[in-house]
Amino acid sequence: MQPVGAVAPLRVDIVEKTFRSAQGVSVTALKNLSFEVRQGEFACLLGPSGCGKTTTLRILLGLDRQFSGSFQLPEGGSNRIAAVFQEPTLLPWRTVEQNVRLALPKGLRAKNLDGLFDTLGLAGMRSLYPAELSLGLARRAALARAFATEPAMLFLDEPFVSLDGRTAEQLRHLLLTVWSARPTTALMVTHNLTEALMLSDRIIVLSPRPAHVLGIFDVRLPRQHRSPEATSDLLLSFHQQFPGVT
Structure with missing residues:
Protein backbone atom coordinates (compact mmCIF):
# COMPACT_ATOMS: atom_id res chain seq x y z
CA MET A 1 0.00 0.00 0.00
CA GLN A 2 1.09 3.52 -0.71
CA PRO A 3 1.37 6.14 2.02
CA VAL A 4 -1.69 8.33 2.36
CA GLY A 5 -1.53 12.08 2.80
CA ALA A 6 -2.83 13.89 5.85
CA VAL A 7 -5.98 14.99 4.02
CA ALA A 8 -7.26 11.42 3.57
CA PRO A 9 -5.46 8.95 5.83
CA LEU A 10 -8.03 6.25 5.13
CA ARG A 11 -9.14 5.76 1.54
CA VAL A 12 -11.47 2.94 0.48
CA ASP A 13 -12.30 1.93 -3.08
CA ILE A 14 -13.86 -1.53 -3.10
CA VAL A 15 -15.07 -2.36 -6.59
CA GLU A 16 -16.85 -5.57 -5.63
CA LYS A 17 -17.08 -8.16 -2.91
CA THR A 18 -19.03 -11.36 -3.51
CA PHE A 19 -19.38 -14.57 -1.53
CA ARG A 20 -21.22 -17.84 -1.82
CA SER A 21 -24.12 -18.56 0.49
CA ALA A 22 -24.60 -21.88 2.27
CA GLN A 23 -26.86 -22.83 -0.61
CA GLY A 24 -24.09 -22.12 -3.13
CA VAL A 25 -25.67 -18.91 -4.43
CA SER A 26 -23.35 -16.04 -5.36
CA VAL A 27 -24.19 -12.93 -3.28
CA THR A 28 -22.75 -9.46 -3.97
CA ALA A 29 -22.16 -7.74 -0.62
CA LEU A 30 -20.34 -4.59 -1.80
CA LYS A 31 -20.38 -2.82 -5.16
CA ASN A 32 -18.46 0.38 -6.02
CA LEU A 33 -18.00 1.31 -2.37
CA SER A 34 -15.76 4.38 -2.11
CA PHE A 35 -15.17 6.81 0.76
CA GLU A 36 -12.47 8.59 2.76
CA VAL A 37 -11.94 9.31 6.45
CA ARG A 38 -9.82 12.33 7.31
CA GLN A 39 -6.97 12.58 9.80
CA GLY A 40 -8.21 12.50 13.40
CA GLU A 41 -11.84 12.17 12.31
CA PHE A 42 -14.44 9.95 13.95
CA ALA A 43 -16.63 8.60 11.15
CA CYS A 44 -19.55 6.19 11.26
CA LEU A 45 -20.62 3.71 8.60
CA LEU A 46 -24.40 3.72 8.85
CA GLY A 47 -26.57 1.26 7.00
CA PRO A 48 -29.30 -1.35 7.42
CA SER A 49 -28.52 -4.72 8.96
CA GLY A 50 -26.92 -7.08 6.47
CA CYS A 51 -25.87 -4.39 4.02
CA GLY A 52 -22.14 -5.16 4.25
CA LYS A 53 -20.81 -2.86 6.99
CA THR A 54 -19.01 -5.60 8.92
CA THR A 55 -17.76 -7.10 5.64
CA THR A 56 -16.16 -3.73 4.88
CA LEU A 57 -14.41 -3.68 8.25
CA ARG A 58 -13.17 -7.24 7.77
CA ILE A 59 -11.59 -6.20 4.46
CA LEU A 60 -9.94 -3.14 6.01
CA LEU A 61 -8.58 -5.27 8.86
CA GLY A 62 -7.08 -7.74 6.41
CA LEU A 63 -9.37 -10.55 7.55
CA ASP A 64 -10.95 -10.91 4.09
CA ARG A 65 -8.74 -10.59 1.03
CA GLN A 66 -11.16 -12.01 -1.52
CA PHE A 67 -12.39 -8.78 -3.12
CA SER A 68 -11.66 -6.53 -6.05
CA GLY A 69 -10.52 -2.98 -5.44
CA SER A 70 -8.08 -1.32 -3.05
CA PHE A 71 -7.77 0.61 0.18
CA GLN A 72 -5.12 2.66 1.95
CA LEU A 73 -4.67 2.77 5.71
CA PRO A 74 -3.07 5.61 7.71
CA GLU A 75 0.69 5.75 7.93
CA GLY A 76 2.72 7.72 10.42
CA GLY A 77 2.77 7.87 14.18
CA SER A 78 2.44 4.43 15.73
CA ASN A 79 1.22 2.81 12.47
CA ARG A 80 -0.79 0.54 14.76
CA ILE A 81 -4.35 -0.53 14.06
CA ALA A 82 -6.82 -1.41 16.81
CA ALA A 83 -10.27 -2.96 16.61
CA VAL A 84 -13.22 -3.35 18.96
CA PHE A 85 -15.72 -6.01 17.92
CA GLN A 86 -19.30 -6.86 18.87
CA GLU A 87 -17.93 -9.47 21.27
CA PRO A 88 -15.17 -8.39 23.70
CA THR A 89 -12.94 -11.37 22.70
CA LEU A 90 -11.02 -11.35 25.98
CA LEU A 91 -8.78 -14.29 26.87
CA PRO A 92 -10.64 -16.05 29.72
CA TRP A 93 -7.45 -17.25 31.44
CA ARG A 94 -5.99 -13.73 31.65
CA THR A 95 -6.99 -10.88 33.96
CA ARG A 109 3.95 -3.62 28.12
CA ALA A 110 5.12 -1.92 31.31
CA LYS A 111 3.58 1.47 30.42
CA ASN A 112 1.45 3.25 33.01
CA LEU A 113 -2.21 2.55 32.30
CA ASP A 114 -3.65 4.06 35.48
CA GLY A 115 -5.30 6.98 33.70
CA LEU A 116 -6.91 4.79 31.07
CA PHE A 117 -8.29 2.32 33.62
CA ASP A 118 -9.55 5.18 35.80
CA THR A 119 -11.33 6.88 32.91
CA LEU A 120 -13.07 3.66 31.88
CA GLY A 121 -14.06 2.80 35.44
CA LEU A 122 -11.86 -0.28 35.54
CA ALA A 123 -9.43 0.72 38.28
CA GLY A 124 -10.90 -1.82 40.69
CA MET A 125 -11.33 -4.52 38.04
CA ARG A 126 -7.77 -4.96 36.84
CA SER A 127 -7.19 -8.28 38.61
CA LEU A 128 -10.55 -9.80 37.66
CA TYR A 129 -11.01 -12.44 34.96
CA PRO A 130 -13.50 -12.03 32.09
CA ALA A 131 -15.93 -14.54 33.62
CA GLU A 132 -16.22 -12.22 36.63
CA LEU A 133 -17.29 -9.24 34.50
CA SER A 134 -20.68 -8.14 33.26
CA LEU A 135 -20.97 -7.69 29.50
CA GLY A 136 -20.75 -3.93 29.95
CA LEU A 137 -17.51 -4.18 31.94
CA ALA A 138 -16.08 -6.64 29.40
CA ARG A 139 -16.83 -4.09 26.67
CA ARG A 140 -14.97 -1.47 28.71
CA ALA A 141 -11.97 -3.80 28.91
CA ALA A 142 -12.09 -4.23 25.13
CA LEU A 143 -12.05 -0.43 24.71
CA ALA A 144 -9.11 -0.18 27.12
CA ARG A 145 -7.18 -2.77 25.11
CA ALA A 146 -7.75 -0.85 21.88
CA PHE A 147 -6.83 2.60 23.21
CA ALA A 148 -3.80 1.36 25.19
CA THR A 149 -1.96 0.74 21.92
CA GLU A 150 -2.37 4.42 20.90
CA PRO A 151 -3.41 3.32 17.40
CA ALA A 152 -3.14 5.34 14.23
CA MET A 153 -6.44 3.80 13.12
CA LEU A 154 -9.31 2.53 15.27
CA PHE A 155 -12.08 0.31 13.90
CA LEU A 156 -15.25 -0.38 15.91
CA ASP A 157 -17.87 -2.92 14.86
CA GLU A 158 -21.10 -2.12 16.72
CA PRO A 159 -19.33 -2.37 20.10
CA PHE A 160 -22.46 -1.51 22.10
CA VAL A 161 -24.92 -3.87 20.42
CA SER A 162 -27.06 -6.08 22.73
CA LEU A 163 -26.45 -3.82 25.75
CA ASP A 164 -29.37 -2.26 27.60
CA GLY A 165 -29.99 1.38 26.73
CA ARG A 166 -28.51 2.87 29.90
CA THR A 167 -25.31 0.81 29.74
CA ALA A 168 -24.85 1.55 26.03
CA GLU A 169 -25.27 5.28 26.68
CA GLN A 170 -22.66 5.18 29.47
CA LEU A 171 -20.19 3.40 27.21
CA ARG A 172 -20.73 5.87 24.38
CA HIS A 173 -19.82 8.71 26.74
CA LEU A 174 -16.77 6.79 27.98
CA LEU A 175 -15.68 6.13 24.41
CA LEU A 176 -15.89 9.84 23.61
CA THR A 177 -13.99 10.74 26.78
CA VAL A 178 -11.10 8.42 25.97
CA TRP A 179 -11.07 9.27 22.25
CA SER A 180 -11.20 13.03 22.91
CA ALA A 181 -8.14 12.77 25.17
CA ARG A 182 -6.15 11.44 22.21
CA PRO A 183 -8.13 11.76 18.97
CA THR A 184 -7.23 9.09 16.45
CA THR A 185 -8.74 8.34 13.07
CA ALA A 186 -11.75 6.14 13.81
CA LEU A 187 -14.33 4.29 11.74
CA MET A 188 -17.30 2.77 13.53
CA VAL A 189 -19.98 0.49 12.09
CA THR A 190 -23.50 1.09 13.36
CA HIS A 191 -27.12 0.85 12.30
CA ASN A 192 -28.15 3.20 15.14
CA LEU A 193 -28.62 6.72 13.75
CA THR A 194 -28.86 8.40 17.17
CA GLU A 195 -25.58 6.74 18.18
CA ALA A 196 -23.91 7.93 14.98
CA LEU A 197 -25.12 11.50 15.55
CA MET A 198 -23.78 11.47 19.12
CA LEU A 199 -20.33 10.10 18.30
CA SER A 200 -19.26 11.07 14.83
CA ASP A 201 -17.91 13.99 12.85
CA ARG A 202 -19.32 12.53 9.64
CA ILE A 203 -21.77 9.76 8.83
CA ILE A 204 -21.13 7.68 5.72
CA VAL A 205 -24.57 6.45 4.69
CA LEU A 206 -24.69 3.08 2.93
CA SER A 207 -27.37 1.57 0.75
CA PRO A 208 -28.93 -1.86 1.25
CA ARG A 209 -26.87 -4.75 -0.13
CA PRO A 210 -24.85 -4.53 -2.29
CA ALA A 211 -23.57 -1.60 -0.28
CA HIS A 212 -22.45 1.62 -1.89
CA VAL A 213 -22.32 5.14 -0.48
CA LEU A 214 -25.61 7.02 -0.69
CA GLY A 215 -24.01 10.17 0.65
CA ILE A 216 -22.21 11.88 3.55
CA PHE A 217 -23.84 13.67 6.46
CA ASP A 218 -21.55 16.19 8.19
CA VAL A 219 -22.32 16.59 11.89
CA ARG A 220 -21.01 20.13 12.26
CA LEU A 221 -22.33 20.72 15.78
CA PRO A 222 -19.58 20.36 18.45
CA ARG A 223 -20.13 17.28 20.60
CA GLN A 224 -20.52 19.26 23.82
CA HIS A 225 -23.58 20.97 22.30
CA ARG A 226 -25.36 17.79 21.15
CA SER A 227 -28.15 17.92 23.70
CA PRO A 228 -31.34 15.86 23.21
CA GLU A 229 -32.99 18.92 21.66
CA ALA A 230 -30.04 19.55 19.33
CA THR A 231 -29.96 15.86 18.39
CA SER A 232 -33.64 16.09 17.41
CA ASP A 233 -32.73 18.94 15.06
CA LEU A 234 -29.86 16.87 13.64
CA LEU A 235 -32.24 13.95 13.09
CA LEU A 236 -34.58 16.25 11.17
CA SER A 237 -31.72 17.54 9.03
CA PHE A 238 -30.52 14.00 8.38
CA HIS A 239 -33.97 12.81 7.26
CA GLN A 240 -34.30 15.82 4.99
CA GLN A 241 -31.02 14.87 3.31
CA PHE A 242 -31.71 11.12 3.37
CA PRO A 243 -35.48 10.54 3.27
CA GLY A 244 -36.39 6.95 3.98
CA VAL A 245 -33.13 6.11 5.79
CA THR A 246 -33.70 5.19 9.43
Whole structure:
Protein backbone atom coordinates (compact mmCIF):
# COMPACT_ATOMS: atom_id res chain seq x y z
CA MET A 1 0.00 0.00 0.00
CA GLN A 2 1.09 3.52 -0.71
CA PRO A 3 1.37 6.14 2.02
CA VAL A 4 -1.69 8.33 2.36
CA GLY A 5 -1.53 12.08 2.80
CA ALA A 6 -2.83 13.89 5.85
CA VAL A 7 -5.98 14.99 4.02
CA ALA A 8 -7.26 11.42 3.57
CA PRO A 9 -5.46 8.95 5.83
CA LEU A 10 -8.03 6.25 5.13
CA ARG A 11 -9.14 5.76 1.54
CA VAL A 12 -11.47 2.94 0.48
CA ASP A 13 -12.30 1.93 -3.08
CA ILE A 14 -13.86 -1.53 -3.10
CA VAL A 15 -15.07 -2.36 -6.59
CA GLU A 16 -16.85 -5.57 -5.63
CA LYS A 17 -17.08 -8.16 -2.91
CA THR A 18 -19.03 -11.36 -3.51
CA PHE A 19 -19.38 -14.57 -1.53
CA ARG A 20 -21.22 -17.84 -1.82
CA SER A 21 -24.12 -18.56 0.49
CA ALA A 22 -24.60 -21.88 2.27
CA GLN A 23 -26.86 -22.83 -0.61
CA GLY A 24 -24.09 -22.12 -3.13
CA VAL A 25 -25.67 -18.91 -4.43
CA SER A 26 -23.35 -16.04 -5.36
CA VAL A 27 -24.19 -12.93 -3.28
CA THR A 28 -22.75 -9.46 -3.97
CA ALA A 29 -22.16 -7.74 -0.62
CA LEU A 30 -20.34 -4.59 -1.80
CA LYS A 31 -20.38 -2.82 -5.16
CA ASN A 32 -18.46 0.38 -6.02
CA LEU A 33 -18.00 1.31 -2.37
CA SER A 34 -15.76 4.38 -2.11
CA PHE A 35 -15.17 6.81 0.76
CA GLU A 36 -12.47 8.59 2.76
CA VAL A 37 -11.94 9.31 6.45
CA ARG A 38 -9.82 12.33 7.31
CA GLN A 39 -6.97 12.58 9.80
CA GLY A 40 -8.21 12.50 13.40
CA GLU A 41 -11.84 12.17 12.31
CA PHE A 42 -14.44 9.95 13.95
CA ALA A 43 -16.63 8.60 11.15
CA CYS A 44 -19.55 6.19 11.26
CA LEU A 45 -20.62 3.71 8.60
CA LEU A 46 -24.40 3.72 8.85
CA GLY A 47 -26.57 1.26 7.00
CA PRO A 48 -29.30 -1.35 7.42
CA SER A 49 -28.52 -4.72 8.96
CA GLY A 50 -26.92 -7.08 6.47
CA CYS A 51 -25.87 -4.39 4.02
CA GLY A 52 -22.14 -5.16 4.25
CA LYS A 53 -20.81 -2.86 6.99
CA THR A 54 -19.01 -5.60 8.92
CA THR A 55 -17.76 -7.10 5.64
CA THR A 56 -16.16 -3.73 4.88
CA LEU A 57 -14.41 -3.68 8.25
CA ARG A 58 -13.17 -7.24 7.77
CA ILE A 59 -11.59 -6.20 4.46
CA LEU A 60 -9.94 -3.14 6.01
CA LEU A 61 -8.58 -5.27 8.86
CA GLY A 62 -7.08 -7.74 6.41
CA LEU A 63 -9.37 -10.55 7.55
CA ASP A 64 -10.95 -10.91 4.09
CA ARG A 65 -8.74 -10.59 1.03
CA GLN A 66 -11.16 -12.01 -1.52
CA PHE A 67 -12.39 -8.78 -3.12
CA SER A 68 -11.66 -6.53 -6.05
CA GLY A 69 -10.52 -2.98 -5.44
CA SER A 70 -8.08 -1.32 -3.05
CA PHE A 71 -7.77 0.61 0.18
CA GLN A 72 -5.12 2.66 1.95
CA LEU A 73 -4.67 2.77 5.71
CA PRO A 74 -3.07 5.61 7.71
CA GLU A 75 0.69 5.75 7.93
CA GLY A 76 2.72 7.72 10.42
CA GLY A 77 2.77 7.87 14.18
CA SER A 78 2.44 4.43 15.73
CA ASN A 79 1.22 2.81 12.47
CA ARG A 80 -0.79 0.54 14.76
CA ILE A 81 -4.35 -0.53 14.06
CA ALA A 82 -6.82 -1.41 16.81
CA ALA A 83 -10.27 -2.96 16.61
CA VAL A 84 -13.22 -3.35 18.96
CA PHE A 85 -15.72 -6.01 17.92
CA GLN A 86 -19.30 -6.86 18.87
CA GLU A 87 -17.93 -9.47 21.27
CA PRO A 88 -15.17 -8.39 23.70
CA THR A 89 -12.94 -11.37 22.70
CA LEU A 90 -11.02 -11.35 25.98
CA LEU A 91 -8.78 -14.29 26.87
CA PRO A 92 -10.64 -16.05 29.72
CA TRP A 93 -7.45 -17.25 31.44
CA ARG A 94 -5.99 -13.73 31.65
CA THR A 95 -6.99 -10.88 33.96
CA VAL A 96 -8.38 -7.61 32.65
CA GLU A 97 -4.98 -5.94 32.96
CA GLN A 98 -3.19 -8.86 31.33
CA ASN A 99 -5.64 -8.81 28.42
CA VAL A 100 -4.96 -5.12 27.88
CA ARG A 101 -1.18 -5.37 28.18
CA LEU A 102 -0.96 -8.34 25.80
CA ALA A 103 -2.11 -6.01 22.99
CA LEU A 104 0.87 -3.72 23.54
CA PRO A 105 4.21 -4.05 21.74
CA LYS A 106 6.70 -5.80 24.01
CA GLY A 107 8.60 -2.60 24.66
CA LEU A 108 5.47 -0.88 25.98
CA ARG A 109 3.95 -3.62 28.12
CA ALA A 110 5.12 -1.92 31.31
CA LYS A 111 3.58 1.47 30.42
CA ASN A 112 1.45 3.25 33.01
CA LEU A 113 -2.21 2.55 32.30
CA ASP A 114 -3.65 4.06 35.48
CA GLY A 115 -5.30 6.98 33.70
CA LEU A 116 -6.91 4.79 31.07
CA PHE A 117 -8.29 2.32 33.62
CA ASP A 118 -9.55 5.18 35.80
CA THR A 119 -11.33 6.88 32.91
CA LEU A 120 -13.07 3.66 31.88
CA GLY A 121 -14.06 2.80 35.44
CA LEU A 122 -11.86 -0.28 35.54
CA ALA A 123 -9.43 0.72 38.28
CA GLY A 124 -10.90 -1.82 40.69
CA MET A 125 -11.33 -4.52 38.04
CA ARG A 126 -7.77 -4.96 36.84
CA SER A 127 -7.19 -8.28 38.61
CA LEU A 128 -10.55 -9.80 37.66
CA TYR A 129 -11.01 -12.44 34.96
CA PRO A 130 -13.50 -12.03 32.09
CA ALA A 131 -15.93 -14.54 33.62
CA GLU A 132 -16.22 -12.22 36.63
CA LEU A 133 -17.29 -9.24 34.50
CA SER A 134 -20.68 -8.14 33.26
CA LEU A 135 -20.97 -7.69 29.50
CA GLY A 136 -20.75 -3.93 29.95
CA LEU A 137 -17.51 -4.18 31.94
CA ALA A 138 -16.08 -6.64 29.40
CA ARG A 139 -16.83 -4.09 26.67
CA ARG A 140 -14.97 -1.47 28.71
CA ALA A 141 -11.97 -3.80 28.91
CA ALA A 142 -12.09 -4.23 25.13
CA LEU A 143 -12.05 -0.43 24.71
CA ALA A 144 -9.11 -0.18 27.12
CA ARG A 145 -7.18 -2.77 25.11
CA ALA A 146 -7.75 -0.85 21.88
CA PHE A 147 -6.83 2.60 23.21
CA ALA A 148 -3.80 1.36 25.19
CA THR A 149 -1.96 0.74 21.92
CA GLU A 150 -2.37 4.42 20.90
CA PRO A 151 -3.41 3.32 17.40
CA ALA A 152 -3.14 5.34 14.23
CA MET A 153 -6.44 3.80 13.12
CA LEU A 154 -9.31 2.53 15.27
CA PHE A 155 -12.08 0.31 13.90
CA LEU A 156 -15.25 -0.38 15.91
CA ASP A 157 -17.87 -2.92 14.86
CA GLU A 158 -21.10 -2.12 16.72
CA PRO A 159 -19.33 -2.37 20.10
CA PHE A 160 -22.46 -1.51 22.10
CA VAL A 161 -24.92 -3.87 20.42
CA SER A 162 -27.06 -6.08 22.73
CA LEU A 163 -26.45 -3.82 25.75
CA ASP A 164 -29.37 -2.26 27.60
CA GLY A 165 -29.99 1.38 26.73
CA ARG A 166 -28.51 2.87 29.90
CA THR A 167 -25.31 0.81 29.74
CA ALA A 168 -24.85 1.55 26.03
CA GLU A 169 -25.27 5.28 26.68
CA GLN A 170 -22.66 5.18 29.47
CA LEU A 171 -20.19 3.40 27.21
CA ARG A 172 -20.73 5.87 24.38
CA HIS A 173 -19.82 8.71 26.74
CA LEU A 174 -16.77 6.79 27.98
CA LEU A 175 -15.68 6.13 24.41
CA LEU A 176 -15.89 9.84 23.61
CA THR A 177 -13.99 10.74 26.78
CA VAL A 178 -11.10 8.42 25.97
CA TRP A 179 -11.07 9.27 22.25
CA SER A 180 -11.20 13.03 22.91
CA ALA A 181 -8.14 12.77 25.17
CA ARG A 182 -6.15 11.44 22.21
CA PRO A 183 -8.13 11.76 18.97
CA THR A 184 -7.23 9.09 16.45
CA THR A 185 -8.74 8.34 13.07
CA ALA A 186 -11.75 6.14 13.81
CA LEU A 187 -14.33 4.29 11.74
CA MET A 188 -17.30 2.77 13.53
CA VAL A 189 -19.98 0.49 12.09
CA THR A 190 -23.50 1.09 13.36
CA HIS A 191 -27.12 0.85 12.30
CA ASN A 192 -28.15 3.20 15.14
CA LEU A 193 -28.62 6.72 13.75
CA THR A 194 -28.86 8.40 17.17
CA GLU A 195 -25.58 6.74 18.18
CA ALA A 196 -23.91 7.93 14.98
CA LEU A 197 -25.12 11.50 15.55
CA MET A 198 -23.78 11.47 19.12
CA LEU A 199 -20.33 10.10 18.30
CA SER A 200 -19.26 11.07 14.83
CA ASP A 201 -17.91 13.99 12.85
CA ARG A 202 -19.32 12.53 9.64
CA ILE A 203 -21.77 9.76 8.83
CA ILE A 204 -21.13 7.68 5.72
CA VAL A 205 -24.57 6.45 4.69
CA LEU A 206 -24.69 3.08 2.93
CA SER A 207 -27.37 1.57 0.75
CA PRO A 208 -28.93 -1.86 1.25
CA ARG A 209 -26.87 -4.75 -0.13
CA PRO A 210 -24.85 -4.53 -2.29
CA ALA A 211 -23.57 -1.60 -0.28
CA HIS A 212 -22.45 1.62 -1.89
CA VAL A 213 -22.32 5.14 -0.48
CA LEU A 214 -25.61 7.02 -0.69
CA GLY A 215 -24.01 10.17 0.65
CA ILE A 216 -22.21 11.88 3.55
CA PHE A 217 -23.84 13.67 6.46
CA ASP A 218 -21.55 16.19 8.19
CA VAL A 219 -22.32 16.59 11.89
CA ARG A 220 -21.01 20.13 12.26
CA LEU A 221 -22.33 20.72 15.78
CA PRO A 222 -19.58 20.36 18.45
CA ARG A 223 -20.13 17.28 20.60
CA GLN A 224 -20.52 19.26 23.82
CA HIS A 225 -23.58 20.97 22.30
CA ARG A 226 -25.36 17.79 21.15
CA SER A 227 -28.15 17.92 23.70
CA PRO A 228 -31.34 15.86 23.21
CA GLU A 229 -32.99 18.92 21.66
CA ALA A 230 -30.04 19.55 19.33
CA THR A 231 -29.96 15.86 18.39
CA SER A 232 -33.64 16.09 17.41
CA ASP A 233 -32.73 18.94 15.06
CA LEU A 234 -29.86 16.87 13.64
CA LEU A 235 -32.24 13.95 13.09
CA LEU A 236 -34.58 16.25 11.17
CA SER A 237 -31.72 17.54 9.03
CA PHE A 238 -30.52 14.00 8.38
CA HIS A 239 -33.97 12.81 7.26
CA GLN A 240 -34.30 15.82 4.99
CA GLN A 241 -31.02 14.87 3.31
CA PHE A 242 -31.71 11.12 3.37
CA PRO A 243 -35.48 10.54 3.27
CA GLY A 244 -36.39 6.95 3.98
CA VAL A 245 -33.13 6.11 5.79
CA THR A 246 -33.70 5.19 9.43
